[in-house]
Amino acid sequence: MALAVLDCAHFTAGECRSCTWLGQPYDDQLAAKLAATRSLVDAPGLEWLPPVASPMAGFRNKAKMVVGGTAAEPTLGILGPDGAGVDLRDCALHEPAIVAALPVLAELVRRADLTPYDVGSGAPVSQRGELKHLLVTASPEGELMVRLVVRSTAVEARVRKHLGWLRDALPAVRVVTLNVQPEHRAVLEGEREIVLTEADTLPMRLGGISLHLRPRSFFQTNTTVAAALYAEAVAWSAELAPTRVVDLYCGVGGFALHLAAPGRRVSGIEISADAIASAERSRDEAGLPGEVDFAVGDATAPEHAGLLAGADLVVVNPPRRGLGHELAGRLEESGADHVLYSSCNPATLARDLADLASYRPVRGRLLDMFPQTPHAEVLVLLERVPGQRSE
The missing domain is CATH 2.40.50.1070 (OB fold (Dihydrolipoamide Acetyltransferase, E2P))
Incomplete structure (x- = not known):
């Protein structure tokens, strides 16, 4: 039986070529994305869960x-x-x-x-x-x-x-x-x-959770897969039972608010004041003001290094450029047992993992946020190598 392929008259006519993988069977797209990601992000003992598929059409919000x-x-x-x-x-x-x-x-x-x-x-x-x-x-x-x-x-x-x-x-x-x-x-x-x-x-x-988007707020472009991404983060975090979570690129609060739980303190930081205003409104509506706090600031700036103090789980969802050497170095120096890394660029994810030598990736999952293109979101759980905890 033929695999599903999305037909588009604009692509066929050569009017729009934004969907560079249009015409490639969707199952083949998923397999190719996973293979490309695994070629960049690999380590002994790293478990790759099955990819999370998206609807082929009607998914862009x-x-x-x-x-x-x-x-x-x-x-x-x-x-x-x-x-x-x-x-x-x-x-x-x-x-x-x-x-x-x-x-x-x-x-x-x-x-x-x-x-x-x-x-x-x-x-x-x-x-x-x-x-x-x-x-x-x-x-x-x-x-x-x-x-x-x-x-x-x-x-x-x-x-x-x-x-x-x-x-x-x-x-x-x-x-x-x-x-x-x-x-x-x-x-x-x-x-x-x-x-x-x-x-x-x-x-x-x-x-x-209701996440309030202001006009200039960033939000994942695929709502169905975004929901799956947050649900995956919740499930993985539940196994770790952290008491102190820090979200370094919190945006409108997607990860931070979904990870809130009784007995757990969650802090988020984001450079956009509009995004933080949205996150605080969503937090207050969810009845979580005593469990979640947000701050406006650049997660990569040295003056915010103290935010990591006492964290046992750090969540990072950086832009395509990744964390960079300095922020990766501060994570290395932190005492956090685990890092949950959500990436839209496996190449910079692989570079950052090389910098995070005190951690090893133990679980990964590809979530297909962008069907018909070679791009995807990847969620990876890192754990600190025994004996590598900073004092």
Whole structure:
């Protein structure tokens, strides 16, 4: 029997090649990802659990759509080599709530006369138009956060004028914002966010915890696999029974809040103040203020080294660049018995494991956060080698 392959007219026509592994049977994708990861991350006694598969389609909880065309006939998708918009409203990767929302948002562009920004293909750049991107995030309940990335605030009044229409046409909308990105460069969003709705967060309910996403908060792009990732961390941690947990890249609190338990103290640190505000709100709603604390700060900065004092489990979920030599060195010097490392880049994970010589990987699992591409999330449990504990 043939293995499942996702069909995409845009890929077949050569309009979009973002899904570099599209056309490769999904079982083969999983096998290839696991083989590539194991070739980089291997050690005596390391147990690899079976990969966690994802739905092949309808799994992306966030759409990042370049707006092209004209205000009267906008395209939502990507720009082709000639700078013309390629409409991907029917992209099979997006969750159904997003696919249903995109035609309504295209109508908002028309009604509010939001001229797409002209990136220009030569010099001098025209820099005409206002609307650059539409960013849409869907919660597990189908609620939506819609962000319009614009060049300036010139269109704010027009967008506000049509908010009532948008709510009627798209009742799932919870949060609407304008993100101001005035620079002519390849940057998805700017620093300034103008919230146009009463609600300013999108609750992502996973495993009994509601994680509040603010507009510029990071969240895993695949909700189903994110839930599995947190559940795996909870199960592995339960076996260890730690009393002091430190999450060094806590984001909106996903790992920290899921790992909270009676008799256990959990601390998280994250460089984004918005993310920490979200984490604290989620913590308070979950009734965990006495068990979990959060702080704004750079986990890699030496002044936060004291946060590791007394920790018996450290959770790290760094960006693709990994931990780096200095932070790995501080983990080496800590007294933590175990490290739970969640990585989106096996190459930097392997480099960091080489730096963490006092630890050995004992368990690993690949979680397929990004089907149709060579990327995946990997969760690895490290334990300190006997006799290597710092004094």
